[in-house]
Amino acid sequence: MTRFSAFSLFAKALSGHQNWPEQWPDAAPKPGYDAIIVGGGGHGLGAAYYLAKKYGITNVAVLEKGWIGGGNTGRNTTIIRSNYLYDESAHLYDHAVKLWDGLSQELNYNIMYSKRGVMMLAHNVHDVQSLQRHINANRLNGVDNEWLTPEQAKAYCPPLNISSDARHPVLGAALQRRGGTARHDSVAWGYARAAAALGVDIIQNCAVTGIRRDANGAVEGVETTRGYIASKRVGVSAAGNTSVIMHMAGLDFPLESYPLQALVSEPIKPTFPCVVMSNTVHAYMSQSDKGELVIGAGTDQYVSYSQRGALHIVEHTLAAICEIFPIYRRMRMLRTWGGIVDVTPDRSPILGKTPVKGLYVNCGWGTGGFKATPGAGDLLAYTMAKDEPHYINAPFNLDRFRNGRLIDEAAAAAVAH
Amino acid sequence: MILIHCPYCDEKRPEIEFANAGQAHIARPLDPSGQSDADWEAYLFIRANPRGRHHERWRHIHGCGRFFNAVRDTVTDKFETTYKAGEPRR
Numbered sequence: 001m002t003r004f005s006a007f008s009l010f011a012k013a014l015s016g017h018q019n020w021p022e023q024w025p026d027a028a029p030k031p032g033y034d035a036i037i038v039g040g041g042g043h044g045l046g047a048a049y050y051l052a053k054k055y056g057i058t059n060v061a062v063l064e065k066g067w068i069g070g071g072n073t074g075r076n077t078t079i080i081r082s083n084y085l086y087d088e089s090a091h092l093y094d095h096a097v098k099l100w101d102g103l104s105q106e107l108n109y110n111i112m113y114s115k116r117g118v119m120m121l122a123h124n125v126h127d128v129q130s131l132q133r134h135i136n137a138n139r140l141n142g143v144d145n146e147w148l149t150p151e152q153a154k155a156y157c158p159p160l161n162i163s164s165d166a167r168h169p170v171l172g173a174a175l176q177r178r179g180g181t182a183r184h185d186s187v188a189w190g191y192a193r194a195a196a197a198l199g200v201d202i203i204q205n206c207a208v209t210g211i212r213r214d215a216n217g218a219v220e221g222v223e224t225t226r227g228y229i230a231s232k233r234v235g236v237s238a239a240g241n242t243s244v245i246m247h248m249a250g251l252d253f254p255l256e257s258y259p260l261q262a263l264v265s266e267p268i269k270p271t272f273p274c275v276v277m278s279n280t281v282h283a284y285m286s287q288s289d290k291g292e293l294v295i296g297a298g299t300d301q302y303v304s305y306s307q308r309g310a311l312h313i314v315e316h317t318l319a320a321i322c323e324i325f326p327i328y329r330r331m332r333m334l335r336t337w338g339g340i341v342d343v344t345p346d347r348s349p350i351l352g353k354t355p356v357k358g359l360y361v362n363c364g365w366g367t368g369g370f371k372a373t374p375g376a377g378d379l380l381a382y383t384m385a386k387d388e389p390h391y392i393n394a395p396f397n398l399d400r401f402r403n404g405r406l407i408d409e410a411a412a413a414a415v416a417h
Numbered sequence: 418m419i420l421i422h423c424p425y426c427d428e429k430r431p432e433i434e435f436a437n438a439g440q441a442h443i444a445r446p447l448d449p450s451g452q453s454d455a456d457w458e459a460y461l462f463i464r465a466n467p468r469g470r471h472h473e474r475w476r477h478i479h480g481c482g483r484f485f486n487a488v489r490d491t492v493t494d495k496f497e498t499t500y501k502a503g504e505p506r507r
Contacts, residue, residue, distance in 0.1 A: 243468075255466050256439075257491075301436065301437040302489070302494075303440075303464075303471055304491050304492075304494055306494050310418045310419070310432060312418055345461070401458050401462040402455060402457075404454075
């Protein structure tokens with residue numbers, strides 16, 4: 001692996017940047033591994049990296065049915081925050097935010113983590129009360145979050161319309177300054193490159209078609225489109241397709257998969273300094289370093305694996321954006337797309353063991369998995385290496401839907417789901 | 418936007434007239450106190466979430482207001498059929 005540095009950049013510039021080697025090899029599957037990760041998105045690649053780096057298990061394969069980072073990792077709106085209401089969630093998401101810090105250096109790959117702040121708008125009295133409750137709960141958990149008046153919000157984000165006769169009046173906002181964005185593709189590539197350097201095989205175009213179990217019911221390997229691969233430890237990190245994979249092991253999961261859409265505008269000069277989320281009218285936006293406004297819309301109302309959503313969902317979001325940020329009314333949108341998100345009944349993820357020995361799962365991140373990428377990868381790796389959950393992900397077990405210990409972020413709704 | 422056939426109105430209408438009401442043919446337990454935790458989990462939370470043929474409920478909320486069932490392919494989003502509530506699973 002070529003180590004990236006100012007010197008390597010300069011040296012390669014002398015030859016016209018023609019001689020960069022591939023960043024990691026396109027591996028072919030071996031007959032068996034110590035651990036297999038199903039799903040080559042940020043979460044799965046992160047898990048492989050931490051298995052090799054922190055837990056010394058380097059004979060690992062990541063199986064991706066398409067190409068690396070071509071699923072939800074490359075389709076999200078790249079927002080990072082940890083301002084969730086419940087203690088369990090605050091610990092889980094803040095674990096990830098702490099890992100985002102320094103990740104570029106750790107991976108020797110610029111993931112462009114930008115702590116530009118995530119601002120959530122309050123449009124009515126209920127929003128004000130809910131956001132202030134979140135702020136207080138967050139602070140008790142050591143997660144930064146602060147209240148802004150409409151004027152302070154406007155100062156932080158000048159395109160914001162705070163006039164009193166606005167369609168969606170702004171009564172205040174909650175600001176998490178440590179929140180922000182990162183370059184989503186770089187996260188996948190950075191983890192893939194670093195994991196491959198530690199000996200992990202990254203296998204693309206390799207869809208899992210079956211899970212083979214021994215006489216005692218424990219996992220002994222996976223059937224794939226590229227042949228059978230043996231492994232007594234299989235971690236599934238397949239987002240919207242988790243239910244499909246779990247059915248192969250005879251498990252029914254409390255998940256439903258929905259299309260979630262996002263869109264970007266034509267690129268413009270820097271005008272939008274932070275991330276703004278408006279949960280009530282369901283619009284959220286930031287500006288990428290390329291200059292595009294990156295806008296997140298809502299999910300469709302029906303279960304689907306189509307990776308495209310309905311136009312009226314996008315229309316609804318853009319109507320809200322035009323009201324809240326009138327300066328963008330004449331912008332043209334460049335592209336829209338959809339990703340399939342796996343949603344749990346309580347809108348909290350499932351991360352831990354399953355009833356099948358040797359089968360582990362990381363799923364249910366719903367509409368907000370990107371922010372958790374390093375944390376989810378680390379915790380899945382820990383759970384697979386020790387065969388028991390870390391205390392941070394222990395509450396996010398599958399049993400909670402049976403024993404009733406839900407972590408109901410759906411009701412707490414940091415975002416309208 | 419998809420077009421949905423309402424079996425009561427007998428018309429194909431745009432999706433925005435309808436509300437999706439989740440997986441179909443999930444029967445509420447007749448003896449709630451006799452249910453185990455696992456039964457409740459299955460009834461409340463476990464969903465088929467298939468990649469392919471899906472039985473689901475819709476409500477023609479901005480039309481006749483009635484619930485009906487549908488079979489739709491979740492990969493293509495194409496409706497195979499819609500039928501009135503109470504009719505057997507297709």
